[in-house]
Amino acid sequence: MKKTLILTSIAIASIGAIYALVTYIRMDGFAFAWALNFLLMLCVSVFTETQKSPLTSSYYNQKAWEQRGKVYESLGINFFRKLLVLIGWEAVIRKSSPIEKNTAALESLYYKTKKSELDHAIILLIVLPFNVFVALRFGIVRSLSLLILNILLNLYPIFLQRYNRPRIARALNLSKRRAA
Numbered sequence: 001m002k003k004t005l006i007l008t009s010i011a012i013a014s015i016g017a018i019y020a021l022v023t024y025i026r027m028d029g030f031a032f033a034w035a036l037n038f039l040l041m042l043c044v045s046v047f048t049e050t051q052k053s054p055l056t057s058s059y060y061n062q063k064a065w066e067q068r069g070k071v072y073e074s075l076g077i078n079f080f081r082k083l084l085v086l087i088g089w090e091a092v093i094r095k096s097s098p099i100e101k102n103t104a105a106l107e108s109l110y111y112k113t114k115k116s117e118l119d120h121a122i123i124l125l126i127v128l129p130f131n132v133f134v135a136l137r138f139g140i141v142r143s144l145s146l147l148i149l150n151i152l153l154n155l156y157p158i159f160l161q162r163y164n165r166p167r168i169a170r171a172l173n174l175s176k177r178r179a180a
Contacts, residue, residue, distance in 0.1 A: 006050055014043035027134050028142035033149045036130065040123045041153075048119055055114040062166045072163040080156045103179055106172040113168060117161035124154035 017039055025032045065071065084090045099109060127150045135143035 003050070007047065010043065010047045010050060014040075014047070017043065027130070028138040030145040030149075033145040036127060036146070037123065037149050037153045040126055041119070044119045044122045044126075048115060048122075055111065055118065060114050060117070060165065062162070066162065068166065069163045072159045075159060077156070077159050077163050080160060101175075103172065103175045106168060106175055110165065110168045110172055113161040113165045117158050117165075120154045120157045120161070124150060124158065127154065 018036070021032065021035055021039060025035060062068075069077070081090075097109075097112070099105065127146060131143050131146040131150060134146055
């Protein structure tokens, strides 16, 4: 009951924050797109962290069509990874959660890829209706900042998690075999 109340409170606070954002910042500008994405990152992250789901769905398993990451490579995931290093995001992440070479750390990293993917997928799906609304109300050109940021801040991070997770799984299996 307490968890349900907390999750409901987070959802209501998130809706209130989004309402305030829509009220005080023009929806057809870059500032709105930027603020919306980062506000949702905060809200969704708090929501999913509170939920503490084990994330065991088969959705997170690599699919045959992903071809061991070749699809993501053809979509430019390696360029996106280099971009993250260039802007310093990779250093920030590694500083806050360094990669250790043990089974427990790999299991934690594996879970974090699932949680991150879920967070970004939720945000992507929330931002899409805003994008459609702005495109219909203000024109497609005025909605491009929402679209571009949604792709860069949500779609490509989903691709990155799906690209990295099988590699982490292989390292995890290797680590378990060595420990046994």
